[in-house]
Amino acid sequence: MIGQARLVVSAAGGAKNAAMTDSGTPPTRPDAPERKSLRIHGTIARDLGILIVSGHYKPGDILNGEVAASDRLHVSRTAYREALRILSAKGLVESRPKTGTRVSPRDKWQMLDPDVLAWIFEFEPDDDLLASLFELRKIVEPEAAALAAQRRTDVHLRTMAEALEGMEKHTLAVEEGRIADHRFHAALLDASANPFLVTLTSGVGAAVAWTTIFKQRTMPLRRDPLPDHRRVYEAVADGDAEGARRAMGELVDMAFLDTTRSRSGAARRSPAPTGLPAPDPD
Numbered sequence: 001m002i003g004q005a006r007l008v009v010s011a012a013g014g015a016k017n018a019a020m021t022d023s024g025t026p027p028t029r030p031d032a033p034e035r036k037s038l039r040i041h042g043t044i045a046r047d048l049g050i051l052i053v054s055g056h057y058k059p060g061d062i063l064n065g066e067v068a069a070s071d072r073l074h075v076s077r078t079a080y081r082e083a084l085r086i087l088s089a090k091g092l093v094e095s096r097p098k099t100g101t102r103v104s105p106r107d108k109w110q111m112l113d114p115d116v117l118a119w120i121f122e123f124e125p126d127d128d129l130l131a132s133l134f135e136l137r138k139i140v141e142p143e144a145a146a147l148a149a150q151r152r153t154d155v156h157l158r159t160m161a162e163a164l165e166g167m168e169k170h171t172l173a174v175e176e177g178r179i180a181d182h183r184f185h186a187a188l189l190d191a192s193a194n195p196f197l198v199t200l201t202s203g204v205g206a207a208v209a210w211t212t213i214f215k216q217r218t219m220p221l222r223r224d225p226l227p228d229h230r231r232v233y234e235a236v237a238d239g240d241a242e243g244a245r246r247a248m249g250e251l252v253d254m255a256f257l258d259t260t261r262s263r264s265g266a267a268r269r270s271p272a273p274t275g276l277p278a279p280d281p282d
Contacts, residue, residue, distance in 0.1 A: 040075055044083035049119045052092050052103055059105045063093065090116055112203025121210045133207050134256040138249065140200060145232055145248035146241040148191035156191035160184055160233050167226055172212050182209060184229060211255065215262040222261065228254055
């Protein structure tokens with residue numbers, strides 16, 4: 001059995017302000033996102049989730065039973081049981097009679113769940129995982145932009161234009177700017193008029209928000225990404241599907257380069273995945 005000796009639970013504690021969770025609000029500061037108050041079972045789920053995604057608990061590890069865990073943590077069995085239900089819904093654990101609660105393999109995790117992404121970014125994600133996240137964006141967002149150029153409404157254009165104004169006014173270094181960035185990407189996906197793409201809004205928004213915070217964790221952004229967003233908007237507004245696809249692909253490529261450049265030390269950088277540019281040396 002795996003003990004919870006390192007699990008810190010406090011009724012006054014909280015979780016890192018998860019990007020695009022139920023509140024729809026991205027994290028607040030690039031260096032130390034503000035924490036929001038959670039109920040005790042939410043705090044337990046967050047702390048256990050971080051231990052799982054960080055690799056402290058490995059796939060196949062069996063967590064303590066609810067009696068032992070609740071006694072150790074000085075919480076009710078109900079709270080601990082509810083925390084495990086949260087983790088189970090996100091694919092991080094599975095509970096079976098007699099064998100207990102076991103950490104699931106990573107291919108079972110709901111990787112685009114905003115909470116899971118938030119927990120991953122509590123620590124330094126490995127290069128392959130970051131590259132995979134941008135691969136997903138490169139697959140989804142350019143095609144969504146092409147569809148948006150063909151299907152957008154005046155409401156979509158107005159929302160995107162207002163989002164650009166917010167990004168220019170506040171910058172991505174502060175919460176207001178990142179909220180505007182989220183609205184831009186959400187409006188773009190909605191403008192695709194594809195209900196399956198629209199369901200990715202929460203996950204894509206969380207990915208954008210957390211990578212934006214991640215690449216500013218040690219220093220401000222080296223370049224302004226606003227012109228990239230403006231090019232996407234202009235192509236969508238002009239009804240230029242190919243131009244929108246190209247502009248969004250370039251936006252994701254540059255975001256990937258910004259992220260790899262923020263890594264400390266070239267030795268930590270992995271080769272770029274298929275379809276993404278190789279990072280330039282600092």
